[in-house]
Amino acid sequence: MPKLPTDDRRVARPVPLRESVHNAILDMIVEGELKAGQHLVEAELANRLGVSRQPVREALQLLNSDGWVDLRPAHGAFVHAPTPAEADQLLAVRGLLETESARLAAAHVSEAGIAELRDWWRRGTDALAADDVAALVEANAGLHAAVARFSGNAVLRDLVAQVDRRVRWYFRPVARDRGAQSWDEHAELIEAIAAGDGDRAAEVMRRHTEETRLTYLEHTASDDAVTGDGTAGDGAAANGTAGNGTAGTDAVSEVAATVTREGGRRAG
């Protein structure tokens, strides 16, 4: 027995530089400072962040495996430019994963968990009232992450986290539009989970994510390009999680095609 009671007063462990760099670059992408399709030169980033190329390289590899950048051998890293089809597919997968996590959460959540969900909801609606987009996005992310956490399935939770981050990026320009209704749906979701009704929670979540997907499709129909950069189409992802090499389009992409046809496709 140590005389110091493991008080969790431990000093912060040295955060690996690659982590910090990873977060920094991610921020730059999400904030739009680095545009989709842009070539990321290692030396330049290293300079800008005040570190050597090594941690930058490692951060880029990590970003690649998360689907944020595409690594083309001997060419370097490019900010991933999601196509509308890919975004749609991602949203479909997201719906699938989150639906299941809602179902499981209803079966496993604790009292404290329910309280946490309600707290996120409160923060979300507050942000909505204050028209604070940043806080709104954060509350949304927190709520969904909490549901995934309460599912009790760690693998599912991690997958949801990974997918959600990308969804949030694609979805950011749309976020504001889905405000009020989205939080009504959240309320319904929380009640279903609190009641322990897995099927209903799943159904609510399914509808909720589907609404999100449709909202997104409407927007891309008018906006056309996802992130508004002409270079989007070219990048055949070298490998990575998000390569869209051979696969065709999803069922739901038919919807996309329909919608986009009215608004003018990029190629015409």
Next chain:
Amino acid sequence: MPKLPTDDRRVARPVPLRESVHNAILDMIVEGELKAGQHLVEAELANRLGVSRQPVREALQLLNSDGWVDLRPAHGAFVHAPTPAEADQLLAVRGLLETESARLAAAHVSEAGIAELRDWWRRGTDALAADDVAALVEANAGLHAAVARFSGNAVLRDLVAQVDRRVRWYFRPVARDRGAQSWDEHAELIEAIAAGDGDRAAEVMRRHTEETRLTYLEHTASDDAVTGDGTAGDGAAANGTAGNGTAGTDAVSEVAATVTREGGRRAG
């Protein structure tokens, strides 16, 4: 406009060393040469593979993001030691993803695709007859990957690929036991897909993956440790995709307890 019509006859690009190293290490893990929980020393691996530490580092980072190794800051890389609970959760998620990909595949597969599926099936049953475990595992992987590919959802396909690889690793010791019945189920699946019956394909796939999961649970119930290494329990994954920090057990684990008690329900 280039005079060469981008014929995709391009000469093989120099494969980055990190890729080769990644594959080499992955093989060593899957083959069991590197045991679960083992400390992977960069310099040692570099020496063994005849490269410098740099590409080894990059390969390890990649393996970390795939959940194959755990990277503990200032300690290095350790072969990930999956707990039974985590394996169970992974199998549950896998079932979810594959069920959906089967449903979509039924709606999108082409004639050529159906032929490919039948070809995989033939190879699998041949391997079964010849008692060739390696070929059996390969055919199984190929079949499932093909289904995911035909789903038309690239994001889903990549996620399935990622999850399946790990499943295959955990599942390898069990593979032989599930031979015959598994391929009957595959046949049923292919017919459902060929008939374009998405709901039935989904249901067949759901049952199929569930059977696999149950088979796995039976085995671990007797074997206890997943990879038969005493160090399995200790490793709190530092971060990485597969950290199981806070989450409890999945709902299905309750099934595990039930099933294993009656000793085997695969046939029943």
Next chain:
DNA sequence: TCACTGGCTACAGCATACAAAGTACGTGCC
């Protein structure tokens, strides 16, 4: 004999140096 401290060793993290590949541009030839 036990607890503690100081030093030693091994290793990862980070930086830098060098090599190879790709790209762009300018020059010469047709």
Next chain:
DNA sequence: GGCACGTACTTTGTATGCTGTAGCCAGTGA
């Protein structure tokens, strides 16, 4: 004037060197 080739520059890929930290062990004092 346009195309093809060659050269110089840019950028990635790989190797190696340096530093700080963690864990271990021996030595010292109670």
